[in-house]
Amino acid sequence: MxxxxxxxxxxxxxxxxxxxxxxxxxxxxxxxxxxxxxxxxxxxxxxxxxxxxxxxxxxxxxxxxxxxxxxxxxxxxxxxxxxxxxxxxxxxxxxxxxxxxxxxxxxxxxxxxxxxxxxxxxxxxxxxxxxxxxxxxxxxxxxxxxxxxxxxxxxxxxxxxxxxxxxxxxxxxxxxxxxxxxxxxxxxxxxxxxxxxxxxxxxxxxxxxxxxxxxxxxxxxxxxxxxxxxxxxxxxxxxxxxxxxxxxxxxxxxxxxxxxxxxxxxxxxxxxxxxEGEAKKDVDLANLLCRSFFIIAFAITFPRQDDMKMTNHPIGFLHTGTFRERATFYSGRRGPHHRVRLARKDATAVI
CATH class of the missing domain: 3.40.50.150 (Vaccinia Virus protein VP39)
Structure with missing residues (x-):
């Protein structure tokens, strides 16, 4: 709109x-x-x-x-x-x-x-x-x-x-x-x-x-x-x-x-x-946990700096070498549905 x-x-x-x-x-x-x-x-x-x-x-x-x-x-x-x-x-x-x-x-x-x-x-x-x-x-x-x-x-x-x-x-x-x-x-x-x-x-x-x-x-x-x-x-x-x-x-x-x-x-x-005050706090806590999970999952799967080259990519970086030139992120509005997918040449890791 x-x-x-x-x-x-x-x-x-x-x-x-x-x-x-x-x-x-x-x-x-x-x-x-x-x-x-x-x-x-x-x-x-x-x-x-x-x-x-x-x-x-x-x-x-x-x-x-x-x-x-x-x-x-x-x-x-x-x-x-x-x-x-x-x-x-x-x-x-x-x-x-x-x-x-x-x-x-x-x-x-x-x-x-x-x-x-x-x-x-x-x-x-x-x-x-x-x-x-x-x-x-x-x-x-x-x-x-x-x-x-x-x-x-x-x-x-x-x-x-x-x-x-x-x-x-x-x-x-x-x-x-x-x-x-x-x-x-x-x-x-x-x-x-x-x-x-x-x-x-x-x-x-x-x-x-x-x-x-x-x-x-x-x-x-x-x-x-x-x-x-x-x-x-x-x-x-x-x-x-x-x-x-x-x-x-x-x-x-x-x-x-x-x-x-x-x-x-x-x-x-x-x-x-x-x-409701307590309900709102519960939702805010759930959202915080989801964001934390996203960050941890990203950190686990993110390549070492010597394995990639940082460039001006639309999402902030571009994988080269052992990684394809893309990274896809998914997020849901409700509950712990956040996931990260990093596509490698030889495999796709889904967290």
Missing amino acids: ASSSSTVPIYGNYHGYYAKRPSVRDPRLALLPSTIFSGARVLDVGCNEGWVTCEIAQSWGAHKVVGVDIDESLIRAAWRRRRTVWSLQQPAMDEDALRVADTGSRKRRREPSPATPRLQPDYFPLSCEHEFGSLPVPPSDIRGRHVFPHNLSFRTADWVATRIPEDAERYNVVVAFSITKWIHLNGGDEALKAFFQRIFDVLEPGGTFVLEPQAWDTYAKAKRMDERLKENAKTLKIRPDDFESILGLIGFGPAQHFGVTGEGGFRRPVDLCSV
Whole structure:
């Protein structure tokens, strides 16, 4: 799936999406526990124009929020949304004003609750930005790296197939609102399962996956957008009702269902699946053991340096002399299925 700004939203990359859902406060977030994002590293996959992403970063006390979308023009709109939300926010008071606002107490001032920030989000009307433009965002050393808007960034990427730098840190929460249908129609059953697996892989032990699955009957209209989607739809065996069992097989705990929100075609459930801490540690340990086995097997079968010549080969080296000019590596995603095959002139050793 390549990055796209196509006028036909075959990836669900609707432009003006929030004109259809104009609420400043997203009702899907309102269904969730109030502390779910507090102090968390959050990934919003398929963030569109960034409205939900901005709300999480500004009003829910998140430590760091990353929004990713396949459509570059939507990401540009998300950065603009970040500036708009910042411009309409109540200005921060200086220290003298804060001391007065604290009603003269001699006690040390407490920080505001992350879920209920001191600064009012919609302090200024939108007309102010229309008339005067967006306010400049101050340098991060003035307001702090983990305070809005500095705790929020966006990236253009097909996250289903491409890693982003922030993935290395892992996340406490991954949000996927209204995107499973598009991943499913574009990549089939395997792409959807790979997406769920990737989310499991980048979540910390105890992390949370927030999912808004789209109903099967909504696929019919979507597949008519493009002939390829129509053909892919014929091969689909997985249904949205199967998602919970698939997530369970991957390693997620039982889903919590937080009801249905929205109106008309936007009435969908919001589910919350957590990564069981011990289960996640077991999977991580298994992956580590598999990688260790791979390295040991490679070391055992790797030739001595005087038996080979190092050259610029696509995989980093080229066997010459007693080895053929190839080395093939196999790896499986689950369990200890890693193996190495080094092809010799006279034999093939499989570990």
